[in-house]
Amino acid sequence: MSAYRYTEQSEPPAAKQVTDVAIERFEHVFEVDPKLMTAHVAQQVFPNWDTLRIVASRHDHLDWMHRHWADKVISGQQLLDELTE
Template sequence: MSAYRHSEQSRPPEARQITEVAIERFDDVFEVDPKLMSVHVVQQVFPNWDTLRIVASRHDHLDWMHSHWAAKVISAQALLDEIDD
């Protein structure tokens, strides 16, 4: 475990432009480019460790949502395959 250093955690890594609307700051963590949202959505600053915590727990959250609310879970690939047919 590393020590918390505000200066290291308050600035996210430099963003890489992935598409016209998506950026990537952490490996495999895609975000809507904040400059596209800043007019309508006030951008919040939160520490890097919190972003990584949220990303790490997203599958647990989806599993919980599926088990509580979904009668059937369909993969995105299955939907794309259906569109292609």
């Protein structure tokens, strides 16, 4: 068990600009660049461990949503293919 250190957990790693609108702070975790959202969405500071917890559980959440609400699930690639047809 490690100790909780506020400064280590409240300051996310440096952002790497991936595209004009996306950044990456943690490997394979893409975010909308916060500087694009400051006018309409108040930014919150929450611990790094909470970001990683949310990322780790996102597939479970999607699976639950699909089981409870979706009649069918299609991939993003299918949608892109339909646009090019």
